[in-house]
Amino acid sequence: MSIMHEVLLLGVLGCAYGGFALLALSQARHWRSVTSKPYPAPGGILLLRVGGYDFIGNSLVLALLRDGSSFGGLLWATSISLAALAVALTLAGMPARQH
Amino acid sequence: MFRREKRLHRASLDLHNLAGVVALPFHFVITLSGLIIFINIYFPQAPTLAYAEANNPRDAFFEEGYGRYSRKPAGVAGSEPARLDVMLRQAKARWMGGQPFFVRVWDPGDAVSFVEVRRSYASQVTMNLDQVYFDAATGEVLQRFEAAQVMSAQRFIAGMHFIQFDHWPLRWLYFVLGLSGCVMIATGYIFWLEARRKQHAKLGWPGVRIVEGLTIGSVTGILIATLSFFVVNRLLPLGVSFAGFERAALEVWVFYLVWITSFAHAGLRPGRAWREQCWAIAALAVLAVVLNAVTTSDHLVKTLAAGYWPVAGMDLLLLTSAIVATLAARTLHRRAASESAVRAADARRLDVNHA
DSSP, X not given: OOHHHHHHHHHHHHHHHHHHHHHHHTSHHXXXXXXXXXXXXXXXXXXXXHHHHXXXXXXXXXXXXXHHHHHHHHHHHHHHHXXXXXXXXXXXXXXXXXX | OOOTTSOHHHHHHHHHHHHHHHTHHHHHHHHHHXXXXXHHHHSTTHHHXXXXXXXXXXXXXXXXXXXXXXXXXXXXXXXXXXXXXXXXXXHHHHTTTOOEEEEEEESTTXXXXXXXXXXXXXXXXXOXXXXXXXXXXXXXXXXXXXXXXXXXXXXXXXXXXXXXXXXXXXXXXXXXXXHHHHHHHHHHHHHHHHHHHHHHHHHTOSHHHXXXXXXXXXXXXXXXXXXHHHHHHHHSOXXXXXXXXXXXXXXXXXXXXHHHHHHHHHHHOTTTHHHHHXXXXXXXXXXXXXXXXXXXXXOHHHHHHHTOHHHHHHHHHHHHHXXXXXXXXXXXXHHHHHHHHHHHHHHHHHHHXXX
């Protein structure tokens, strides 16, 4: 296995995690648990959502590049499940903030 | 989504929903593929309909679906067999570089002896049915087979389920998502119990006690049974038999007997079974690692240095399980201690009021 394979794997997992993190940030409750900055205007929310889906899509592209259609599809489908779980557990680990 | 600071009741529902929903595609595909794999059991009469015009519909179905070749032995001695390596090279060329992984010589020595070569599925999801049959004496190809489209789709779905391929990230992802299924089941049990505990105690119903015993046996008990299996596998001498059972069967007996015992233990010691079984998991996991090191001399220092991952990974996971079980047992201990302290304080207060 070449080093490129490992880099692409990191990319698949990283993009999936980043994508779900952006989607989570687009929700007021999660935004406030992460930062005390004001919750963005609708335009900013849209940007977060589009960015989130884009990252998840990129994750699929990287998985297909790495492994082709059959292994790549499976790798992506399982990676996004794991990433969503990881984001939820990250948010659960955030200290509760006063609103 | 998951609010760990909430009470057990609420937090277990959070975890139940999270593990169930997030890994839903995985759980769904594993379940569905399990059904599709056993198509011949769930639809045993399907070949009769699809191959109605054939003399023997079942045989016709298997021949067309799976391509198995056979011919009756002649009962006469045959000539010297042809060269196997030539056959394997021919099969490889046919499969565009796909590797053979299975070679079987049927009726060796017979005049109509033949050789079966099957293609490996280490490098693809599909558990292919590619096979070539050669005449053993002449090396001539008797039959080639590749599954048709519908069968190939079935073999792809089976491959997703069996993960017989060589792909380490996917194997780990499957493992973690499988664990999320375990979390979903365990938290589901706990939620059910905590939602009914008070009401059942008030009405004097046995429901919670029974389900709690079943829960403990199927969450921690099955781990104890599995670890006992590992331990016994290292302890039993080779070639041993007892009461007519071979070594392999004895290991299975130990698994089931320990598992049943764990249910009994859970039923008999309701308040303490969780933490006692956690301690048992920790002890057995460490014991399994130690026994493997003693009996095979493949200890962690050696396996890690040699990069012998199948054994090193198993040992590391066993030790991780031991740590997690110890942490769980200690947490349960602390909680039980603080609860009994509260109860004792309440009791004292009552005594004071009475006096």
